[in-house]
Each structure stands twice: as C-alpha cells, then as structure tokens.
Amino acid sequence: ILNVEQSPQSLHVQEGDSTNFTCSFPSSNFYALHWYRWETAKSPEALFVMTLNGDEKKKGRISATLNTKEGYSYLYIKGSQPEDSATYLCAGPWAGSYQLTFGKGTKLSVIP
Amino acid sequence: GAVVSQHPSWVICKSGTSVKIECRSLDFQATTMFWYRQFPKQSLMLMATSNEGSKATYEQGVEKDKFLINHASLTLSTLTVTSAHPEDSSFYICSAQYGTSNNEQFFGPGTRLTVL
Numbered sequence: 232i233l234n235v236e237q238s239p240q241s242l243h244v245q246e247g248d249s250t251n252f253t254c255s256f257p258s259s260n261f262y263a264l265h266w267y268r269w270e271t272a273k274s275p276e277a278l279f280v281m282t283l284n285g286d287e288k289k290k291g292r293i294s295a296t297l298n299t300k301e302g303y304s305y306l307y308i309k310g311s312q313p314e315d316s317a318t319y320l321c322a323g324p325w326a327g328s329y330q331l332t333f334g335k336g337t338k339l340s341v342i343p
Numbered sequence: 344g345a346v347v348s349q350h351p352s353w354v355i356c357k358s359g360t361s362v363k364i365e366c367r368s369l370d371f372q373a374t375t376m377f378w379y380r381q382f383p384k385q386s387l388m389l390m391a392t393s394n395e396g397s398k399a400t401y402e403q404g405v406e407k408d409k410f411l412i413n414h415a416s417l418t419l420s421t422l423t424v425t426s427a428h429p430e431d432s433s434f435y436i437c438s439a440q441y442g443t444s445n446n447e448q449f450f451g452p453g454t455r456l457t458v459l
Contacts, residue, residue: 267450322387331389336386
C-alpha cells in the first residue's frame, strides 16, 4: 500500500501571512504528483501536476516544489487570503498505474 | 472546461434501500471514471475504476455486488449502493479523466450519503 503523508493536518494563519505545508510520498517508481485545492461543498480543483525532480510551479500566490529523490513536495501560499481557506490534497500515480493515491489533506483556515 | 457534476449532493435513506449516484462529465468525454469514498478525517479511497462499455475494476475489499457501477456512455457513470446499511454512510465522490496525459482527474462535488 502506497503511503502519502501530508502535514500538518490543519493550520490557522492570519490574513497576509505566508504559509507552507508538506506532502511526503514514496520516492521509488515516482511518476507524477498532483496538488488539489478542495473548498467546502465544491469539487476538488487541480492546482498543479508535477513530474520532474526540482520542478517548481506557480499559480498566482501559490507555488509548489518537488523533490522526487527524497520523496516530498512543498506547497507555499504567499500573503494568505480568506479565500485560500480550503483543504489542500496531494496525490500521486506511481509507475505502472494511472490511479491516484491521496494524502489526508491539510486544512487551511485563513483568519481575516 | 472539464466540469464534472454529481447528483444528488446529499441523500438520506432507510437501511435496506438502494441509492443511485450519478456522475457526469459535462463538457468532455471521459475515457475513465473513478469512484472514491471518504470517511471522516481519512483520505479519499479509490473504490473502483470504470471505462465506458466495460465492467468496473474494484479495489480490494470493495464488494462489487454491494456497489454496482454502470458506465453506459462516455459522459455518465452511476454508482448504486444496494441494500444500504448505516456503515455505508460516507462521502462518495467521482472523478473523470480523458486521455492519459499526466493522469489528471476532474472531480465532481461529491455526495453525502446517510443511511438511517
């Protein structure tokens, strides 16, 4: 069973603060890592798909890095806003499979 | 683009009844659809994978006779929870995929099932 770990499980930050959280995954047979943002009562929204070691992707104030050799990815949010409040999920397919294995997510609450 | 709808968004039913959940890709044809279940404070767990016109592939520990999946077209898959019991109460969410590039999946908003 593939183990995808996310930390912290939840966090609260003040509006304007920057924050980051971690996704750890098996480094062997790595294929791709997906980050999703999941707001309450909405569909999970794809943020990034990352495939290359050392990759860094950015969308507005959100960015992510990838280290496939040590098996982790960081998601950064710069200048958090209340609308960033959501659960952030990471997931990977591993070589030979198209299925996604999800972590439990990090629930972010941004306090105005 | 790549919008997936799911219906109903929530359902309450009596023990022993069957419940059908629909998953539709609205603006694309999905080669593959996935059904997940999530228990409180747990991760999304894949239940089954379905391709249009063929039988679904169920994950270990998921009863195929309990969770019937039909994928009759490239835009519709249904999950029927048969003879539901309180332990089937959970959050069910589907996703759809087209092509195989990056394995990206597009999710519906999910269905909250409560069995009394």
